[in-house]
Amino acid sequence: MKFLFDWLPVICFFVAYKFAGMNEESAQHFINTYMSGVVSGGSVTPDQSPIVLATLIGILATVAQIGWLKLRGQKVTGTLWVTLALFTVFGGLTIYLHDEVFIKWKLSILYWLFAVGLLASDLLFKKNLMRQSMQEIIELPDLIWTRLNLAWALFFTFMGALNWYLAFVVFKGDTDAWVNFKTFGVTGIMFVFIVAQTVYLSRHIKDQA
Known part of the structure; x- marks a missing residue:
């Protein structure tokens, strides 16, 4: 259920x-x-309507996520606030200008901001965000926490670049293909990365037992 909740805006958008x-x-x-x-101009053409409507639904779904968490008294993560802010700004531009370019850029910028946040917190403020989010679940050596934080930063950097390349080079002019990638491609790559991470971390968890 948590997976479906976390991916609610993506599912609704699709x-x-x-x-x-x-x-x-x-x-x-x-x-x-x-x-x-x-x-x-007060109107859109038929071929512009899918991305405009989907963007609106995606923004509303993100607002609904935050509203639901607030109603239940749960913490709204900084990641979700950043997602809403970018979705509102770039999605708003896509809606107003009925141009899919902005919503395509939003995904890359979001990933790159995540990467910068992970690196900046560790290097400038000596705060390992991955450790803060997972230390109640698992215990790892300091070196492994550092590697994990770096791995996620590199992963988000790669995903941002991949989205840009597919959106504006490979799938240029083919928004339908990009939407499929955004929904299924990103999910698949994320799943593989998490599985690989779990396998890697399991060795170090065993070592500490």
Whole structure:
């Protein structure tokens, strides 16, 4: 359930994009009727409607995530706040200008900010964010915590570059392919990375037993 909750905006974005893509005229009518005040020129073309509607749904899903956590008295992580801020800014530009370029950039910038945050916290403030988030679950030597923090920073750097390359080079002009990558490709790569991390850490956990 937590996995579905964490990925709620991505799932909602994907479903909304595919649904709008299969019903472009209806999506266009909805946007031009109810969202004319927040789109440049007051209207969008049928082919622009899927990304505009999906972006709106993605933003609302992220707001709903935060609202649900607040209602339950749970902590809203800095990561989620940053995600909402970037989603609102870059998603807002995509909606207003009905241009998918901005929402595509959002994913890369988000990953790069995560990478910078991990490195800056460790190097400048001597705070290992990976250790702070996982130390209640597992115990590891200091060196392994440092490696883990660096590994995630490099991973996010790579993912940001990969998203940029696929969005603006490989899938340039093919938003549908990029949406598929954003939903399934990112999830698959993240899963493989976490499995590899678990295998690596398990050796050191055993050593401490």
